[in-house]
Amino acid sequence: MRKTILMTTLILSLWAGKAEARDYNIVAYGAKTDTTMLSTKAVQQAIDDCAKAGGGRVVVPTGQYKIGSIVLKSGVNLYLEQGATLFGSTDLKEYLPMKSDYVSLRTQTSTIQLIYADNVKNVVIDGFGTIDGQGRAFKKLTWNDEGITRPHLIRFIQSQDITIKDITLKNSGCWMQHYLACDRVRIEGIKVFNRNNYNNDALDIDGCHEVIVRDIIADSDDDGITLKSTSPRLCENIRICDCVISSHCNAVKLGTETNGGFRNINISGIVVKPSSDQSSQFFGAPSKIGTSAFSLEIVDGGMLENVSASDFTVEGTESPIFIRLGNRGRGYKLKEAGKALSGTGNDDTITELIPIDHVGRIDGIRLENFQIRNAGPVGCSITGLPGYPVRNVRLSNISIHHQGGVKESDLKAINDSIANEKEKAYPEATMWGNLPAKGFYLHHTRNVNFDNIEVRTETPDARPDFVRNDTEGWGDQGNGTYLNPVLNADFSDPDVIRVGKKYYMVASDFHFLGMQVLESDDMINWRYISQIYSRFNEQGWDDNKHYAGGSWAPAIRYHDGLYYVYFCTPEEGLYMSTAKDPHGPWAPLHLVRRVVKWEDPCPFWDEDGQAYLGRSKHGAGPIIVHRMSADGKQLLDEGTTVYEGPIAEGTKFMKRNGYYYLIIPEGGVGTGWQTVLRAKNIYGPYERKIVLEQGSTSINGPHQGALVDTPDDTWWFYHFQETPVLGRVVHLQPVRWQDDWPLMGVDYDGNGIGEPVSEWQKPITSSLQFLPQTDDEFSSSTLGLQWQWNHNPVDTHWSLKEKKGWLTLKAQPADSLKLCRNMLTQKVIGYQSESTTLFTASGNCYAGLFCSGKTFHGIGLCKDGIFIESQGKREVIQKGKFQKLWVRINNDCQANRHQFSYSTDGTRFIQAGDAFPMRAGYWKGIRVGLFCYGNSGKAAFDSFAQQNTSFAWHAFCMDKEKH
Numbered sequence: 008m009r010k011t012i013l014m015t016t017l018i019l020s021l022w023a024g025k026a027e028a029r030d031y032n033i034v035a036y037g038a039k040t041d042t043t044m045l046s047t048k049a050v051q052q053a054i055d056d057c058a059k060a061g062g063g064r065v066v067v068p069t070g071q072y073k074i075g076s077i078v079l080k081s082g083v084n085l086y087l088e089q090g091a092t093l094f095g096s097t098d099l100k101e102y103l104p105m106k107s108d109y110v111s112l113r114t115q116t117s118t119i120q121l122i123y124a125d126n127v128k129n130v131v132i133d134g135f136g137t138i139d140g141q142g143r144a145f146k147k148l149t150w151n152d153e154g155i156t157r158p159h160l161i162r163f164i165q166s167q168d169i170t171i172k173d174i175t176l177k178n179s180g181c182w183m184q185h186y187l188a189c190d191r192v193r194i195e196g197i198k199v200f201n202r203n204n205y206n207n208d209a210l211d212i213d214g215c216h217e218v219i220v221r222d223i224i225a226d227s228d229d230d231g232i233t234l235k236s237t238s239p240r241l242c243e244n245i246r247i248c249d250c251v252i253s254s255h256c257n258a259v260k261l262g263t264e265t266n267g268g269f270r271n272i273n274i275s276g277i278v279v280k281p282s283s284d285q286s287s288q289f290f291g292a293p294s295k296i297g298t299s300a301f302s303l304e305i306v307d308g309g310m311l312e313n314v315s316a317s318d319f320t321v322e323g324t325e326s327p328i329f330i331r332l333g334n335r336g337r338g339y340k341l342k343e344a345g346k347a348l349s350g351t352g353n354d355d356t357i358t359e360l361i362p363i364d365h366v367g368r369i370d371g372i373r374l375e376n377f378q379i380r381n382a383g384p385v386g387c388s389i390t391g392l393p394g395y396p397v398r399n400v401r402l403s404n405i406s407i408h409h410q411g412g413v414k415e416s417d418l419k420a421i422n423d424s425i426a427n428e429k430e431k432a433y434p435e436a437t438m439w440g441n442l443p444a445k446g447f448y449l450h451h452t453r454n455v456n457f458d459n460i461e462v463r464t465e466t467p468d469a470r471p472d473f474v475r476n477d478t479e480g481w482g483d484q485g486n487g488t489y490l491n492p493v494l495n496a497d498f499s500d501p502d503v504i505r506v507g508k509k510y511y512m513v514a515s516d517f518h519f520l521g522m523q524v525l526e527s528d529d530m531i532n533w534r535y536i537s538q539i540y541s542r543f544n545e546q547g548w549d550d551n552k553h554y555a556g557g558s559w560a561p562a563i564r565y566h567d568g569l570y571y572v573y574f575c576t577p578e579e580g581l582y583m584s585t586a587k588d589p590h591g592p593w594a595p596l597h598l599v600r601r602v603v604k605w606e607d608p609c610p611f612w613d614e615d616g617q618a619y620l621g622r623s624k625h626g627a628g629p630i631i632v633h634r635m636s637a638d639g640k641q642l643l644d645e646g647t648t649v650y651e652g653p654i655a656e657g658t659k660f661m662k663r664n665g666y667y668y669l670i671i672p673e674g675g676v677g678t679g680w681q682t683v684l685r686a687k688n689i690y691g692p693y694e695r696k697i698v699l700e701q702g703s704t705s706i707n708g709p710h711q712g713a714l715v716d717t718p719d720d721t722w723w724f725y726h727f728q729e730t731p732v733l734g735r736v737v738h739l740q741p742v743r744w745q746d747d748w749p750l751m752g753v754d755y756d757g758n759g760i761g762e763p764v765s766e767w768q769k770p771i772t773s774s775l776q777f778l779p780q781t782d783d784e785f786s787s788s789t790l791g792l793q794w795q796w797n798h799n800p801v802d803t804h805w806s807l808k809e810k811k812g813w814l815t816l817k818a819q820p821a822d823s824l825k826l827c828r829n830m831l832t833q834k835v836i837g838y839q840s841e842s843t844t845l846f847t848a849s850g851n852c853y854a855g856l857f858c859s860g861k862t863f864h865g866i867g868l869c870k871d872g873i874f875i876e877s878q879g880k881r882e883v884i885q886k887g888k889f890q891k892l893w894v895r896i897n898n899d900c901q902a903n904r905h906q907f908s909y910s911t912d913g914t915r916f917i918q919a920g921d922a923f924p925m926r927a928g929y930w931k932g933i934r935v936g937l938f939c940y941g942n943s944g945k946a947a948f949d950s951f952a953q954q955n956t957s958f959a960w961h962a963f964c965m966d967k968e969k970h
Contacts, residue, residue, distance in 0.1 A: 194221075231253070238267060
């Protein structure tokens with residue numbers, strides 16, 4: 008008996024559940040399979056009854072039905088059987104104007120749509136039938152008539168748990184489907200064809216959270232899969248995968264409306280291809296291959312962060328990848344509530360809206376595994392605005408094959424176009440036309456990294472693979488390319504030679520002792536290997552009286568088994584030193600001639616053994632050539648003037664194909680250019696050609712350097728660029744010989760003069776990446792080669808032996824940092840860096856960490872506690888006795904903001920004083936280092952570390968990103 012009761016109860020329960028989820032067949036409600044008759048009321052009544060009963064399926068059986076607007080309700084599953092089609096009416100009177108209480112750009116006035124739902128839950132549209140909006144019947148009347156006189160097909164607003172599955176959607180009057188401010192949306196297995204009107208997007212997800220889109224096939228005239236935010240609500244936590252998209256515009260797009268923005272978006276497994284039906288076109292590129300495959304845009308004050316996209320296979324598109332931070336500043340809220348948009352103006356100038364008064368941000372994008380074929384010639388771009396860069400983008404394993412065909416004569420027009428920031432313009436991948444790079448053009452970006460990028464063109468293309476303007480990256484990029492500057496530190500007046508497969512560099516060190524020699528295997532990554540001298544035995548060098556004096560514009564040469572370095576000092580004369588090994592030891596400085604106001608010497612040994620020396624004079628010019636003894640130790644005459652030009656200096660000699668060449672800068676450090684002189688006789692007459700100028704680039708100068716070759720006979724030119732804080736940083740330009748003239752950089756404007764490149768293929772392939780040395784544990788018997796004394800050291804007052812593993816500096820009398828003796832300095836490397844030392848101090852002295860340029864700033868310990876110093880003025884900021892102290896400076900040379908801090912435990916650092924600006928001075932960029940001065944006492948430094956936080960591959964940067 009008990010079993011019978013239980014069985015009966017179970018059957019009744021199942022029957023009750025089935026009754027709650029019953030089907031509501033629209034034919035039973037009077038729907039007709041006749042497209043000349045409206046079935047709107049029948050379908051709506053079935054929906055209403057279904058909702059009242061607590062939910063179920065509204066079934067559209069096989070057949071063709073015509074409807075006007077219908078409104079879905081919670082719990083309703085609209086199911087279209089295979090062979091069933093709902094046609095939208097072509098009569099606007101059959102569409103219900105609907106107005107939501109949710110405030111967004113296009114909900115503040117009534118809108119029309121075929122299928123509408125607002126504030127519903129648990130709604131499904133599925134089955135293998137079709138919904139066809141017959142949108143071609145609705146003519147575009149004004150720029151903003153979508154949803155006004157041209158209906159959307161499907162629209163959900165502020166709804167939850169929505170599923171759209173397996174159906175086919177066709178021919179909307181504007182956007183096919185719009186999901187606004189919805190949560191938990193799943194769109195799966197649908198097919199979309201929308202090529203019959205303007206604004207024919209395939210899918211618009213607007214300010215939605217927790218969305219999955221997968222396995223859809225879409226073909227649209229306007230954008231394909233689009234995320235946007237027409238209100239402050241972000242699109243957030245969205246997964247899109249395994250889709251095939253055709254679009255005349257952007258296949259996958261985040262934008263354009265971006266009042267809120269995008270966060271936590273993951274997209275993968277996307278195939279982008281041209282439409283198989285090109286019978287009509289309303290928007291997009293004339294070529295019909297689509298505008299872009301993947302566009303990421305913030306232009307209305309929103310934000311974009313943590314977006315990843317992978318495994319794209321792309322056929323066509325004019326500009327496959329487009330990332331844009333702009334400032335259209337279009338708001339979403341009407342100035343006068345309830346007042347309709349006028350329809351005048353255009354999409355970017357809606358005067359009835361409250362404008363956005365701030366620029367948004369893009370920070371955190373990762374793109375990988377993009378295979379792009381048969382693209383247009385435009386190139387790809389990542390662009391921000393001045394002061395508002397696109398940040399932290401990584402692109403890897405991207406292969407681009409495109410049409411190419413840009414000629415050198417086209418470059419001027421291209422650069423003229425890109426000079427317009429178009430801050431307020433509608434963002435479009437083709438907005439500038441062909442870009443300066445055939446691969447990627449970067450403008451106003453920070454920390455954009457590339458790995459394994461391939462760019463091929465169908466026809467030859469004069470553009471480089473990469474062009475960067477206002478970007479933070481520099482040096483070796485780890486992918487076979489480099490970014491200028493290659494040495495982002497103060498290596499003024501660089502000279503470089505090749506001996507075998509090694510490269511050696513020297514640079515002006517002025518009042519810092521002594522001159523460093525650097526070595527490289529690949530011309531990009533450099534290390535210190537020696538110092539040429541340690542002091543000047545001349546008057547004033549023991550009293551800090553030669554700021555801006557010392558070594559000016561050295562030259563390094565290799566001849567007959569010896570390395571030679573020559574330089575002038577403005578007050579003492581012409582010096583030289585030699586070494587059998589560039590690692591040292593170097594011979595004591597030899598004074599070739601006691602003289603004042605000479606500068607920029609360069610030796611040259613001719614094929615017959617005769618030696619010469621070229622040089623200029625203080626004030627720049629003329630260029631003078633001397634005969635010199637074979638050993639290079641004396642000049643044999645008073646010199647012959649061979650050239651006079653506008654601020655001609657920086658003499659560098661070479662000989663090739665019977666020509667004597669003088670490679671010289673002219674026109675001044677910040678405003679000049681690079682000139683080449685050539686003659687068949689060393690004394691002239693010389694022909695003149697300007698070979699490198701700033702042109703349309705941001706590289707002022709470009710000034711003074713070295714022309715050098717590789718073992719495989721490619722040629723390159725090093726030069727410096729003067730920057731206001733870091734000093735004179737080193738760039739490397741590709742060189743090609745034409746008619747026995749070395750043409751440098753790229754002639755973008757077609758005037759016959761090269762301009763500096765921002766990115767290029769490395770001259771020599773190598774896998775190791777490193778910077779010049781900075782850190783020191785003071786555990787060696789000698790100081791690291793990165794250290795240079797400010798003026799002559801006092802050797803009795805410093806030691807690495809007094810306290811093993813520590814550097815001891817003993818105080819000497821001085822009243823400020825500028826006059827401090829035994830000030831140990833090193834270059835600041837990179838745009839952003841952090842220098843830290845741990846030390847102790849005792850006695851009546853001031854000791855610690857400094858930053859110097861034209862001005863002098865320091866932090867440290869004195870007998871009263873922790874002090875800071877600025878321009879000779881000291882202030883105790885924390886009184887007390889400290890057994891040890893960590894002090895730190897953070898240098899941001901782009902923002903020109905520099906901040907001291909201190910710590911008593913090495914972990915928690917406290918800001919010391921206000922941030923301060925710096926500027927280069929005495930011909931040198933800013934430096935950091937260690938000091939101790941006063942009437943008595945000493946300081947002991949345990950270690951020093953300078954971590955560069957702007958170098959792309961630096962391990963410290965990567966660690967910071969992980970936390």
